Amino acid sequence: MDLRPRGYDKVVRLIERGVTVPNPFTLDIGDEVDVDRIAGDGVVLYPGTRIYGAKTVISAGVKLGAEGPVTIDDCGLGPKVELKGGYFKRSVFLEKANMGLGAQVREGCLLEEEANGAHCVGLKQTILFPFVTLGSLINFCDCLMAGGTSRKDHSEVGSSYIHFNYTPDGDKTTASLFGDVPRGVMLDQPPIFLGGEGGAVGPVRLGFGTVVAAGSVLRHDVVDDGRLVAAGSPPGFVRERRSHAYKNLSRVVRNNVVYLANLVALEQWYVHVRASFFAKQEMGVLVYESALDVLASAKDERAKRLIAMAGKMPADEPACREFADRVEQVCGVFSGAAGEAAGESAAAEREQFLEAFEAGAVSSAEGYADTVQALTPDIRVLGVEWLRQVVDGLCGRADALLPAVDLFGGNR
Numbered sequence: 001m002d003l004r005p006r007g008y009d010k011v012v013r014l015i016e017r018g019v020t021v022p023n024p025f026t027l028d029i030g031d032e033v034d035v036d037r038i039a040g041d042g043v044v045l046y047p048g049t050r051i052y053g054a055k056t057v058i059s060a061g062v063k064l065g066a067e068g069p070v071t072i073d074d075c076g077l078g079p080k081v082e083l084k085g086g087y088f089k090r091s092v093f094l095e096k097a098n099m100g101l102g103a104q105v106r107e108g109c110l111l112e113e114e115a116n117g118a119h120c121v122g123l124k125q126t127i128l129f130p131f132v133t134l135g136s137l138i139n140f141c142d143c144l145m146a147g148g149t150s151r152k153d154h155s156e157v158g159s160s161y162i163h164f165n166y167t168p169d170g171d172k173t174t175a176s177l178f179g180d181v182p183r184g185v186m187l188d189q190p191p192i193f194l195g196g197e198g199g200a201v202g203p204v205r206l207g208f209g210t211v212v213a214a215g216s217v218l219r220h221d222v223v224d225d226g227r228l229v230a231a232g233s234p235p236g237f238v239r240e241r242r243s244h245a246y247k248n249l250s251r252v253v254r255n256n257v258v259y260l261a262n263l264v265a266l267e268q269w270y271v272h273v274r275a276s277f278f279a280k281q282e283m284g285v286l287v288y289e290s291a292l293d294v295l296a297s298a299k300d301e302r303a304k305r306l307i308a309m310a311g312k313m314p315a316d317e318p319a320c321r322e323f324a325d326r327v328e329q330v331c332g333v334f335s336g337a338a339g340e341a342a343g344e345s346a347a348a349e350r351e352q353f354l355e356a357f358e359a360g361a362v363s364s365a366e367g368y369a370d371t372v373q374a375l376t377p378d379i380r381v382l383g384v385e386w387l388r389q390v391v392d393g394l395c396g397r398a399d400a401l402l403p404a405v406d407l408f409g410g411n412r
Contacts, residue, residue: 076290135159146184158196174202182387
């Protein structure tokens with residue numbers, strides 16, 4: 001009887017390539033896994049590691065399962081990523097990102113350089129910019145969070161925090177934007193702090209440098225930077241409930257449109273700026289492709305949720321009828337070809353920034369984050385203006401399709 005585990009031949013090949021496997025008989029590697037997409041140098045697969053998915057990529061220095069069993073399924077892992085225990089599916093982790101024991105990271109997540117979480121963190125459709133730190137016992141799905149400049153100066157979500165992303169009417173048009181993409185990618189913004197044992201009722205938007213007090217449940221947008229927010233409990237009441245009322249339709253759709261526009265801006269940043277940095281890393285092109293897949297799926301997810309909500313609109317409200325009739329056109333503004341066209345609409349600003357970026361990049365910088373942080377303020381201003389043009393242009397197109405909804409009231 002052959003007692004060797006499934007994928008044992010692949011385990012042997014990995015060991016021959018230099019992967020450290022303390023107990024080969026405890027690994028499970030799916031038949032679909034391509035071991036040529038797994039680097040050898042510095043990779044450690046601790047006992048209880050399970051690797052699945054034809055698209056899985058594991059870069060040099062990755063460590064899986066140091067604190068408990070790990071399952072990865074169709075994930076892209078950049079250099080020196082550490083997933084210490086838990087379940088990870090269809091998500092991407094860039095250089096030195098790490099998660100503690102008991103994590104559940106489901107599809108559509110992108111954790112950039114040194115983003116991290118402690119034990120028992122749940123994520124889905126979540127994007128964390130470099131250095132963002134999550135405490136323990138957190139549910140932080142359907143969010144994008146930026147802010148901070150280093151591992152000592154980072155945006156943080158306190159322990160026992162919840163992003164409430166599901167409404168009583170069954171909607172998930174609730175994606176929240178903590179910071180923004182045009183300024184966030186420059187890695188020079190003050191951090192955001194979400195105090196522990198608190199929460200946010202999505203969709204909300206929050207400015208950079210804002211501190212939300214522990215125990216607060218954020219229910220409204222605070223788009224100005226540098227605010228201190230202490231949100232109390234709403235007054236008690238009992239009254240008749242009307243389902244599918246959508247009295248805040250304009251705000252909900254507006255925040256979804258802004259979120260989608262920021263996703264397109266981030267996609268443009270990856271295509272025109274980040275691609276060259278991935279190309280310098282072993283397995284980097286594969287990780288880059290995985291990251292683009294995540295961004296595309298993030299846009300698809302938001303569009304799907306908007307279309308589902310539109311199907312519940314009351315027929316007696318003109319704004320609701322307009323939204324239901326035009327939701328697919330609105331979502332089309334952010335789709336693949338349309339998103340690329342939006343990028344081209346800001347081509348002049350993009351080329352001006354890229355020329356300055358190439359000329360001003362410090363040759364001694366070690367990687368992506370170091371290079372961006374070494375840019376002079378005037379170069380960063382050009383980059384922010386380029387990406388802001390992308391965001392504003394997309395928001396303007398969506399706004400024009402929904403005059404009765406009146407997304408921005410003349411302000412964006």
